[in-house]
Amino acid sequence: MTGNFGLALFSAILYAVAIPGYGLSSAYKSPATLGLIYGIIFGDITQGLIIGCSIQLLYLGVVATGNNMPSDQAMAGIIAIPIALSQGLDAQMAVTIAVPFGILGTFFNNMKRSINIWFLHYADRKAEEGNVKEINRCAVLYPWLFMSALQIIPIFIISYLGPTAAQFLIDYLPSWVTGGLSVAGGVLPAIGFALMITQIGRKEILPYFFIAYFMVQYMGLNTMAISVFGVCLALILFFNGSQKKGGEVHE
Amino acid sequence: MSERVLTKKDITKSRFRWFITLELPNSFERLQAVSFTYTISAALQKLYKDDKEGLKDALKRHLEFFNTEGTIGSLIVGVVLALEEKKKLEGDVDPEVITNLKLGLMGPIAGIGDSLIQGTIKSIILSLAASFGLQGNIIGGLLPFLFPLTVYFVGRYLAILGYNLGTEAVNKLIGSGLMTNIINVASILGIFMMGALSGSYVKLSTPLEFTIGSSGKSIAVQEVLDSLLPGLLPLLCIFGIVWYFKNKKQNYLLLVISIMIIGMLGSLVGIF
Structure with missing residues (x-):
């Protein structure tokens, strides 16, 4: 069984290109909305929403204090929801798949913030010249293009190979592993709530x-x-x- | 109030830039420095259109370290624009004052914004979305957009407010009883909603059963726990994690992996 080329490309573009917009991207890249989007694509809105919102529960209360993202809900949703819908998995299983990708996604955020140091220093030099245009580009165009180019390939590969890999794992994993992971899926939302309790x-x-x-x-x-x-x-x-x-x- | 060069449109345009690009050029070195400079760069150009050196200094001044929460932080955008304008028109504002104001306000405002906007409002909106979506209701997929909508209008209002009030009034507002009251009530609402969400969505139960003697009568542990206090196991999980966060290093990754391993081991021996 092979992955779906068009769908993988769609997921990659959805994740990579849609960076700007404080809060806006966090809305349309929230697992709840992604569930609706993929539900429409797969022709099963109800199941899409149920899966997306089950993943959403993991990330309630998770606040990126000082932009230190503990996990990336967009990455979790974009990878796990299409896999679950295409393989006919239940919501618990989708949650289990989502978790590791949610953690992997923070890698992109850290990479972005490291690469942006380079644009920052370039902006410093342009400030000496009073070149506002270039500074503006350092704020929007350069980080946006650079990150999109960098993210689009790995997301595409993961989305393309994901369903096959997931099916393989599900077929061969012993029941105590899948059972244990779905127990974990019930407890994981506690982390977000506990974080909030710790803070306020x-x-x-x-x-x-x-x-x-x-x-x-x-x-x-x-x-x-x-x-x-x-x-x-x-x-x-x-x-x-x-x-x-x-x-x-x-x- | 003195004569003004910047119009309301300049303020809202600057604030719109802030809204769109806030976290995009975020870097480990100076965090939101580039986005803040971009936010006010058009307004600076307008103020310093006949003063190239002044513009350079202003650009360099705002490329320094800055980090706050974006929504309530719009207030800072407004105040800084008012100050930059005053500096250019009246010349009696020390550039140090502008930098210190930004550094002084960003901490308290990040504190308010993270708990009020990101913690409370965002969590409530997303949890409502989730509760609709879990029933297959299409509202669940649309509701998350309420968050950027709220952030957009609140931020816009605060930027204009910050510009009109100026430094002293904003400092007074941040330290006022009204603000303390708002923060206090917001954190109560936040913690209340966290209680509701924890009760609804954290799930843990045990299938353990004990057989007493040879009569074959068995006791389900979960039933005993429920009669004692419903939702006891999830509550223990939550406060176990709170304890971990307060006493150990806040290692999210380690925590997630531990929960998964404990879940699997528990499932293997039949506790969960």
């Missing part, structure tokens, strides 16, 4: 975490329902907070 979870506000956690466990509320309560709670606290400030001024 002072002990004074940690009870709010437990309230929401056990609202889910005991009442079985879904995310949308809890968001409604969460926003109301936040507004109450905000207005109470501002009133207190106002009161202090009058005293």
Whole structure:
């Protein structure tokens, strides 16, 4: 069985070319949206969304502080979703495939930030001449073209060979490995949440975490329902907070 | 307020450049230095159109180290443009002041932005998207676009605000009670949503069973745990990882691999 040439090329272009746009690329390269895109291509939107969003769960709460990306959700989605859809894998298996590629993707980010040092020094020299045009190119055109050229080939090769390799692995892996990996798939989202708790979870506000956690466990509320309560709670606290400030001024 | 050269359009255009290229030329050496210079370069050209030396100095000044969170950081773009304009028109602004202002604001603003915008708002939007998408609802694939949309308009507003308020007012705003209140409430909302997401999406259970005596009566460990406290195992996982992050090196890769190996070993011996 061979890979799909056109699809692999599409994935490579989708990943490589679409770098600019703060937040915009993180939206259309989020596994949730990628699930929709590949779902349309494979003619199974429902399954695409389910697989994409299962991968999305791994990366909730993962914040790239100081642009130190702990993992690359775009890479995870672009590789794993087409493999899962073409091989008819379930969401758990797709998550397992996504994880290593999510980590591999951070390599590109680090490579980009190393190569950009060269453009930075070039911009330094152009600043001496007051050449704004070239500095502008160092900010957009050069890093963009360079990174696209560098990324497009490896992504293409991985996407092209991926389905065959994945099928081979799935056929020959013992059940405790696949079973164990799907257990891991259930636990991995915990990393993102734990990262957030580490960053903003002072002990004074940690009870709010437990309230929401056990609202889910005991009442079985879904995310949308809890968001409604969460926003109301936040507004109450905000207005109470501002009133207190106002009161202090009058005293 | 003194006479002004830069128009509202110059501010929003600069801010748009910031929005588009922020992380693209990011380098290990000086992080967002090139993107910041690019952001304000057109405005600088307009200010220094008859002063080539002044332009060179300004370019060099902004190619220095800079790193912050992009959305709330738009405030800095506005303030810096106001200062650069004041420096050119009135000449009483020391270039050191501009550099120090950037260095002084970028830390606190990155702190606010990372927890409020990246941590809270982005996580909430993506988790809502995921919860729709898992049911096969097409909204799940479209909802992620709400994030750049929010970032775009909030950033645009903040850049204009920063330009109009100027340095002192922005410093005051960052240290004000209102800001403390917003940060406090945002982190509460963030941690609350993390609780909800953890409860919904972290999954771990055990198929272990013990048979007592020869009667053949068996006790499922998971049932005992559920009657004790539902969701106990996932909660232990989460706080185990929190403990690891707080006490050991924050090694994401090692953690992922460890979880996979523990999962496989557990599956082999039948714990999971």
